[in-house]
Amino acid sequence: MAKTTQPTATPTSSSLSLLKIGIGVGVAVVLVVVIFDFTTTQEPSVPTAEGELRNNDDLMIKGQQVYFSHCAACHGFDGLGLDDLGPALADSKIVNGGSAAHIDIVLNGKEGDKMVMPANRYVLSDEEIAAVITYQRNSWGNDGGVIQPHTIAAAR
Ligand code: HEC
DSSP: OOOOOOOOOOOOHHHHHHHHHHHHHHHHHHHHHHHHHHHHHSOOOOOOTTSOOSSHHHHHHHHHHHHHHHTHHHHOTTSSOBTTTBOOOTTOHHHHSOHHHHHHHHHHOEEOSSSEEOOOTTTSOHHHHHHHHHHHHTSTTOOOOOOOHHHHHHHO
């Protein structure tokens, strides 16, 4: 039986690269639209003229970001602490007590028995420290109130 060769439609290299450019432009347009939409529809968490975050929700959102990136590795995402790394912050006396001790340990750190609580004075801004402290004081059943950036600035 004679072999029949099917003509295959092979796109020329120039139409292939045109297709690639087309896809590239398409992806770029979608990205620009998504990013623009995101930046314009999100409530901006910008500081007011006094350098304060506008409301408690902003502090909590920023505080969670800071907590997840700077604290959770030792204190746990659930605030229950991690063996030999960091103590539980849920139900902690410092987190639910007066703000001065809480601010002090976050700014200056403290040497623990097995692990050091790192100082954040030169690592985080007033706003970030106020946010992460507010987050800890209002998460995991804690009820420690809101701390604003000006309080951190005064404590430095
Ligand atoms: C490298 C591990 C580590 C990281 C990261 C860390 N901590 Fe700690 N933290 C500790 C240790 C250890 C202690 C206990 C110090 C002591 O013995 O009093 C502690 C204690 C604390 C306490 C006091 C709790 C209590 O009831 O005694 C607070 C509040 C606290 N940390 C907040 C934070 C915040 C906020 C961050 C992130 C900005 C953070 N920690 C990041 C290790 C860590």
